[in-house]
Amino acid sequence: MTGLRVAVIGAGIGGLSAAIALRANGIDATVYEQAHELKALGAGVAIATNGSRVLNHLGVGDALAKVAGPVTHYRFRTWQAEPIAGEPSTLSFGDPARTWFLHRGEFQQVLADALPSDALRLGRACVGATEHTDGVRVEFADGTPVDADLLIGADGIHSRLQGKVSTPTEPVSEGIMAYRGLIPAGRVDGIADMRASSMWLGPRQSFLAYPVSAGRLLNIVAFVPTNLNVAESWTAPGDVTELAAAYRGWDPQVSAIIDAMDSTFRWGIYDREPLDRWSSERITLLGDSAHAVTPHLGQGANQAIEDAMTLAVLLRGAQPDELPERLRRYENLRMTRTGQVRSQARAAGRIYRSTELAPRAQAEQLQAILDSVAINTYDAQQVAETALVTA
Incomplete structure (x- = not known):
């Protein structure tokens, strides 16, 4: 390890990935998390090729593949079960052979296990930071401070550290919330395709299902309109009866999947307007703290992982007095990329829920969006390596 000391706030996907990537690049990094334990929150997350490429390089790919859902293909259908791009679909959120469909809690645990025990400190709630x-x-909160050369805020959409580097922006709703849930595979036997990521597109709402936990569970995300201020949370309770009513008249397969659910929870869908900057002299942001994105391209966690690798490479070999310049490079590389993903994710959501587009037009417009964000080809490490030697 170099003499550089980095404190990472937040043990989510981005924070843990950042610590692993930093340590792989010879930098001493420690994660501080306010929770006293890492709980297995019931939510699925898809790590596409741009994310899995990074995590494979960091040595956690095999462990993640073991707990991933066995997805071999995608299905995109209208709410009345008409395929919009053939079956298996010619559309995809990433090459299924290189995409992991994961239970978030299992994903988080694999990343935590990849760190030395003393590199993850639980029960440490950050309440402030002072640069000198x-x-x-x-x-x-416990009154025990930590001194570091660099502080990374990976503390989510409600980041406490965002105001340290920029004028904070408020979360922005697109008038959508999601019902989420997990169903044991045995309850959807003969109903759901447990080797597919399946999406149904309908007027003003959509429905997504894919397997996680090595095929033991089916993850459900049902996007519906709302004029309520729904919490940006994975644990707010929902009502299965209300969920079923929202999809009455849809493809019978959707109704059958909902009928297999015992419980659900509600998730408010928000992003943020882009920040003017992500970094000060000794503090920088990563993931949702810097660039929250709606989930319609499955890129939230993937963009945090790209951030993690980009920052780690750009900090390699840096001395403390070089940090401000290295952080400028990081910000310059990532702001354009994440801004494009944010705008395209919002556009994808509008296409999913369109009341006007024919299925073929939906497929064509979605393909253009997926091509534009280069999910299968973007290589965060290579982009950062090039920037490191050419700047």
């Missing part, structure tokens, strides 16, 4: 000439002092 030689670094940054991080303040915690």
